[in-house]
Amino acid sequence: DAGVIQSPRHEVTEMGQEVTLRCKPISGHDYLFWYRQTMMRGLELLIYFNNNVPIDDSGMPEDRFSAKMPNASFSTLKIQPSEPRDSAVYFCASSVAAGWSGYTFGSGTRLTVV
Amino acid sequence: EDKVVQSPLSLVVHEGDTVTLNCSYEVTNFRSLLWYKQEKKAPTFLFMLTSSGIEKKSGRLSSILDKKELFSILNITATQTGDSAIYLCATPKGNTPLVFGKGTRLSVIA
Numbered sequence: 750d751a752g753v754i755q756s757p758r759h760e761v762t763e764m765g766q767e768v769t770l771r772c773k774p775i776s777g778h779d780y781l782f783w784y785r786q787t788m789m790r791g792l793e794l795l796i797y798f799n800n801n802v803p804i805d806d807s808g809m810p811e812d813r814f815s816a817k818m819p820n821a822s823f824s825t826l827k828i829q830p831s832e833p834r835d836s837a838v839y840f841c842a843s844s845v846a847a848g849w850s851g852y853t854f855g856s857g858t859r860l861t862v863v
Numbered sequence: 864e865d866k867v868v869q870s871p872l873s874l875v876v877h878e879g880d881t882v883t884l885n886c887s888y889e890v891t892n893f894r895s896l897l898w899y900k901q902e903k904k905a906p907t908f909l910f911m912l913t914s915s916g917i918e919k920k921s922g923r924l925s926s927i928l929d930k931k932e933l934f935s936i937l938n939i940t941a942t943q944t945g946d947s948a949i950y951l952c953a954t955p956k957g958n959t960p961l962v963f964g965k966g967t968r969l970s971v972i973a
Contacts, residue, residue, distance in 0.1 A: 753905075780960075784963075790965070791951075791964065791965035791966060792906075792951065792963040792966075793963075794961075797960050805959070805960075840906075846958070847955065847958050847959055847960050848894055848895075848955035848956075848957060848958040848959060848960070848961075851897055851908040852908075852961065853908075854905035854907075855905060856904045857904060857905060
């Protein structure tokens with residue numbers, strides 16, 4: 750298996766533009782997680798899905814953020830409109846369970862909003 | 864409020880030194896505590912601890928959990944420059960996703 754695949758690896762965009770981050774989880778993993786990492790706040794959970802259904806999106810900072818999982822092999826995280834404070838590394842991870850098991854992380858998308 | 868606190872936030876040591884990284888936690892329905900190593904990219908899994916007092920070991924790295932005092936330590940002996948990374952600990956709240964500490968940034972200099 751190729752692991753969790755994220756794209757793009759880097760994204761630089763201007764404030765106000767729409768940004769879409771993509772993730773392909775490991776086949777057979779029923780859980781998919783979106784995390785955001787910054788120096789100040791560390792790794793924060795944004796949203797997670799179980800069997801393509803969003804379970805908890807309480808970590809999504811604002812209505813500007815949205816996430817979808819149309820099928821078991823693909824998820825997107827969209828920011829519209831983007832702001833400089835959204836600059837961070839966004840990780841997608843997948844797992845066979847939500848809690849006790851270790852997650853497999855993608856390589857992340859480094860987003861810079863100027 | 865559930866939380867995971869790591870200390871120190873950063874650490875600089877010389878090759879060959881032994882380091883101890885700390886992680887304290889307060890979560891409801893504790894099930895496990897996990898350690899990850901993050902170099903330039905994604906965090907990679909090191910250990911999962913569920914029982915107090917049982918040491919997990921992998922090469923020069925070892926970890927132990929104290930469920931009474933609600934903390935875990937990660938030890939690295941004979942450090943090498945390749946150990947330079949951010950070390951993260953995390954725990955789920957029951958069967959919910961992992962809550963991460965902010966990490967300890969370890970720098971090993973030759």
